[in-house]
Amino acid sequence: MTFRCCASLVAASLLLAGLAACSGSAQWRTTDITGVMPDLAFTLTSETGATVHADDFRGKVKVLFFGYTHCPDICPITLGHLAAALRTMGADAKQVRVLFVSVDPKRDTPALLEKYTDAFGPQFVGLTGTQEQLRELTKRYRVAYSYGPPDENGNYLVNHGSAIFVFDRQGHVRLLMNRSDPTKAIAHDLELLVNE
Amino acid sequence: MPVFRHLLFKSLLLAGVALMFVPAVAATDTVPFSVSHAWIRWLPGNLPLAGYATLENDTSEARILVAASSPAFKRIEFHRSMEMHGMKGMDHMMGGMSHMKHLKSVTVPAHGTFRFGPGAYHLMMWRSGDIEVGDHVPVTFRFSNGMTMTVEFAVRGPAG
Amino acid sequence: MNFGPYFLLPYEFTPTVLVLCVLAIAVYLRGWLRRRRAGIKTGGWRVTAFLLGVVLMYVVLQTHYDYMGQHMFFLHRLQHLILHHMAPFLIMIAMPGAVLVAGVPERLRVRFLRPLAHSPAVRIPYRAIQQPIVAGVLFVGLIYLWLWPGIHFYAMLNVPLYNVMNWSMAVDGLLFWYLMLCSTRPAAGGLHYGWRILVLGATIVPQIVIGAYLALTRVEVYHVYAVCGRLWPISPITDQHIGGLITWIPAAMMTVIGMLVVLGRWIREEGIGPDRARAAGPNVGKEDSNACV
The missing domain is CATH 1.20.5 (Single alpha-helices involved in coiled-coils or other helix-helix interfaces)
Incomplete structure (x- = not known):
């Protein structure tokens, strides 16, 4: 019973917050999800093969996106879109890290991820991990991923959510973006977070 | 008068x-049949690349593109990203219930256009050698009526 | 998707669900055994319906089915169909009141549950939400509330809100079907069968409207499944159409079946004749009113 009461209170306040966001008082141009999801937390493998934690990116505005490198179309479009937004931000872009988390650790080695993310810019960081680590992180942000059957050449597809989650300098969840948001809107919102 | x-x-x-x-x-x-806006998105390493082009058919017959080849690529397939507003994966629904990895052919309708474009249909290309941003790579399209045409694809950076 | 034993483990473990389901089954089985020893028979289909209802609720809430429901709209609709229609319907059509009462230890029942059920803190809000019109509005209103695109979006992203959504559907389902199928007979002062049929009938149209809209629209209403990723690549419109059909046809069917069940009872009890029904009434009624404390 206490659980239900607490949950109802949280729900009610969330709904109110949601309605406030919809009423247009917010300054954001992408979707505000402050408080809707837990703070950023993970243990993954970096581009150098070392273990990294979310805390290692404390002080930066973090953009979290799931994908895999053997995806020549949508993933580079999304990363290119973010790169275009960052280019318009000038010095503020230095305070942003795009965390590209590969959910295909079988093919995406740290070395390949390094080459891949460097092609988009210095703010792009490739991360991956064990299936268990990836499941934990994707569950935390309610993102699904799955693998298609391999074809005769061993190539297979990876299905995954398209969400771009944005966390502030302290690691609190703030915004939900997607590929169809204009670069201007993305840059505007990231600048606001950098200068908070 | x-x-x-x-x-x-x-x-x-x-x-x-x-x-x-x-x-x-x-x-x-x-020109009765033309290909324009042909480009390839470069990615590092040996990753497969996506190629894009617009095919315009001004003849009164549909043209069916059945194959593409290039000295710079081992294999070129026709793929379609499932746009599902971000959920990606290729189109498994083509031709009813069949689970296709890639499309066997694409049809350019009579007096119509077919577009390989970002986020939709694209050429999935496995390279056979080094390709640099700024290169121009010839790709030969073969159609079901026996017609072939070779088009220069410009290689652009990962962000397009 | 792994369909091994792993599938049966909870995706998001909620002890409350586990405790309530185990408790319901334990109390029911204890009551059933005690009654059997006392020579009172409980129809086999009743036992089956009750147990099936509880197990269904547990499965959609506490296995990896929950994960699937979070990542496919039509599976989410199926989850709500079970929580709000099927499982409570099965539980209440089993008329479990007398068996459950027999299963609760006597002392606990007399000292604690009965005073609680009769206390104004429980009686007043309970009576208020079990007014036939309120119950009907609540039943349909919750379907619309959680399917409201803005609210649905947050409910799928936020864990506490998600839990409130599923709990509210389950609790309302139980209350509604209790009122329709399991509450005190009209002859003993309960809600008239005509009222029950009227309420059930009135809920059909709005359920069809929302189900048919989702089954037929070409507009993608729920983007959250694309954001979070679907279980396998089907188009959002196909997902939404199947979800709409589930909200439309089986849900409306359940309601029609409910109406037929109530109609059947009405005819049967009218057939007994008012005098005999009244004579039999108070006893049955008393037992029933104590039943679902």
Whole structure:
């Protein structure tokens, strides 16, 4: 019973917050999800093969996106879109890290991820991990991923959510973006977070 | 007013004759089949690349593209990203219930256009050698009627 | 998707669900055994319906089915169909009141549950939400509330809100079907069968409207499944159409079946004749009113 009461209170306040966001008082141009999801937390493998934690990116505005490198179309479009937004931000872009988390650790080695993310810019960081680590992180942000059957050449597809989650300098969840948001809107919102 | 009427008749006749020739003139002016906006998105390492192009068919028959090849690529397939508003994966729904990895062919309708474009249909290309941003790579398209055409694809950076 | 034993483990473990389901089954089985020893028979189909209802609720809430429901709209609709329609319907059509009462230890029942059920803190809000019109509005209103695109979006992203959504559907389902199928007979002062049929009938149209809209629209209403990723690549419109059909047809069917069940009871009890029904009434009624404390 206490659980239900607490949950109802949280729900009610969330709904109110949601309605406030919809009423247009917010300054954001992408979707505000402050408080809707837990703070950023993970243990993954970096581009150098070392273990990294979310805390290692404390002080930066973090953009979290799931994908895999053997995806020549949508993933580079999304990363290119973010790169275009960052280019318009000038010095503020230095305070942003795009965390590209590969959910295909079988093919995406740290070395390949390094080459891949460097092609988009210095703010792009490739991360991956064990299936268990990836499941934990994707569950935390309610993102699904799955693998298609391999074809005769061993190539297979990876299905995954398209969400771009944005966390502030302290690691609190703030915004939900997607590929169809204009670069201007993305840059505007990231600048606001950098200068908070 | 017979003079006026005569003039009117003559000019109408002239206009009619001229109109009869217009389509023929127009048809000879345009290329019946063309490929434009051909480019490849470069990615590092040996990752497969996506190629894009716009195919315009101004003939009265649909053209079916059945294969693409290039000395720079081991294999080129026709793929479609499932756009599902971000959920990605290729289109498994093509041709009813079949689970296709890639499309066997694409059809450019008569007097129509087919576009390989970002986020939708694309050429999935496995490279056989080094390719740099700024290169121009020839790709040969083969159609079901035996027609082939070679197009230069410009290699652009990962962000397009 | 792994369909091994792993599938049966909870995706998001909620002890409350586990405790309530185990408790319901334990109390029911204890009551059933005690009654059997006392020579009172409980129809086999009743036992089956009750147990099936509880197990269904547990499965959609506490296995990896929950994960699937979070990542496919039509599976989410199926989850709500079970929570709000099927499982409570099965539980209440089993008329479990007398068996459950027999299963609760006597002392606990007399000292604690009965005073609680009769206390104004429980009686007043309970009576208020079990007014036939309120119950009907609540039943349909919750379907619309959680399917409201803005609210649905947050409910799928936020864990506490998600839990409130599923709990509210389950609790309302139980209350509604209790009122329709399991509450005190009209002859003993309960809600008239005509009222029950009227309420059930009135809920059909709005359920069809929302189900048919989702089954037929070409507009993608729920973007959250694309954001979070679907279980396998089907188009959002196909997902939404199947979800709409589930909200439309089986849900409306359940309601029609409910109406037929109530109609059947009405005819049967009228057939007994008012005098005999009244004579039999108070006893049955008393037992029933104590039943679902």
